[in-house]
Amino acid sequence: MERKPEAGGIPQTFARCTECGTIYPAQLTDDDNLRPVGTDGSCSCGNDEFEPPALQ
Numbered sequence: 001m002e003r004k005p006e007a008g009g010i011p012q013t014f015a016r017c018t019e020c021g022t023i024y025p026a027q028l029t030d031d032d033n034l035r036p037v038g039t040d041g042s043c044s045c046g047n048d049e050f051e052p053p054a055l056q
């Protein structure tokens with residue numbers, strides 16, 4: 001990750017749910033966690049752990 005968030009609420013990257021694989025637009029938090037934008041911070045499946053999707 002070379003880019004750093006510059007403004008709140010704008011997706012910077014993508015996050016994939018580690019449980020169901022759903023991909024959300026996301027922000028990278030200050031402590032290097034992925035936070036999906038437009039949710040309460042967890043996936044619709046209830047999981048709150050995300051990982052970067054595989055790069056193409």
Ligand SMILES: [Zn+2]
Nearest residue numbers: 017020043045
């Ligand atoms: Zn999920």
